[in-house]
Amino acid sequence: MIRRYLVERRSWLLFFLSVQTLVLLIAFLDKAIPFGPILYIVFLTTTLFLIFFVFRYNKETHFYKQLEQRNNNLDLTSIEGADTPLESIVETSMRNLSEHLRQSASWHQVALEQEKDDLLAWIHEVKTPLTAMRLMMDRLEDETMKTALTYEWLRIHLLLDRQLHQKRLPFMENDLYIEQVNLESLTYAEIKTLKTWCIQKGIGFDVDFEVTEVLSDAKWLAFILRQLVTNAVKYSDPHAAEIIIRSRRDNERTILEVIDHGRGIEPKDLSRIFDKGFTSTAWHQDSAATGMGLYLAKKAAESMLIQITVSSEPGSGTTFTLTFPQPNEVMRITGM
Incomplete structure (x- = not known):
């Protein structure tokens, strides 16, 4: 702070030094003026000036030290009142700006909440015609048409479901309900949802549950x-x-593994697949990928103390592993 204060007051310091030098120069050149007494006066005034300078440094920098040491937030209660008119201008401006930013942040928060509520309401509204579409598709006799429509229906259903959970994720802690969850029935329900897609691709499942129940939130x-x-x-x-x-x-x-034998993941991508919006460097042309599914899964898993990891070899498939916390660790989520 002392260095910045000297830079701030350098014009005053240069002016004072120039005046003192000018007085000494005049006394030195004008023989009618005794040089000794003038030198003594310059010494006394310089000493007094240094004392005054130290006093003003402590007084003038106190306000700015408070600004420097405060946290980067909108709370200005820790700052004492300004001592000078110029400091008062700074303080008033900061308080007005702080109040404006606080009101703006509050307005944006309300707007975001309203947008979230509107989107959630829209998603629930869209689910109604989707359910009706599914019932109509089940009555179709043309199996080829039925399979194609069901696949497209499933894509829309999964996208809406992902969007719904994405909006709920920031408030996930308020939505958690920890209970004994049957892994087997939960898994079969998800496989059943994807049945049409799996049949279309000719993909089956090999399910083996050594542990059938875990303590977790069933929905998430x-x-x-x-x-x-x-x-x-x-x-x-x-x-x-x-x-x-x-x-x-x-x-x-409890360990849960999902193992596929697909194209795998490049080693350079493994550390980034849970990043928001990341798709792939090797398959960057895949326009169907959004880079949100694994990101949201990772965020949801972290909130439930579930560790999610991945291992893969290009061309040999990928293994996702969920490691569930112990029961006493799960209880800390709900504060029990």
Whole structure:
């Protein structure tokens, strides 16, 4: 701060030094003026000026030190009142700006909440005609047409479901309900939803559950599993080997694995596949990928203390692993 204060007051310092130098120069050149007493006066005034300078430094920098040390937020209560008219201008301007930003942030928060509520309401409204469409498709006799329409219906259904959970994710803690969840029935329900797609691609499932129940939130766990299974089906070659879903116990923790035999993931992409919006560097032309499914699954898993990892070899398939927390760790989510 002392260096910046000297830079700020450099014009005053240069002016004072110039005046003192001018007085000494005049006394030195004019023989009628005694040089000794003038030198003594210059010494005394310089000493007084240094004392005054130190006093003003402490007084003038106090206000700015408070600004420098405060947290970068809109709270200005920690700043004491300004001592000078110029400091008062700065303080008033900052308080007005802080109030304006606070009101603006509040307005934007309300607007975002309204937008979220409107979107959620729209999603629920769209689900009604989708349900009606599904019932009409089930009555179709043309199996080829029925399969094609069901596949497109499924794509819309999954996109709406992902959008719904994306909007709910920031408030996920308020929506959690921890209970004993049957992994087997949950998995079969997700496979049943994707049945038409799997039949179209000629892909089957090999399901093996050593552990059938975990302590978790059924709705959000189903969403995570849906993203992993959908990903496995999407990137598996037609008529490829079966997708394996299995659970096991490892050091008192439940492990759930989703293994496909698709195109795999490039090693340079493995560390980025959970990043928001990331699709692929090797398959960048894939316009159907949004880069949101795995990102949302990762975020939801973290909120439930579930560790999600991935291993893959290009051309050999991909394994997603969910490691569930122990029961005492799950209880901390709900504060029990």
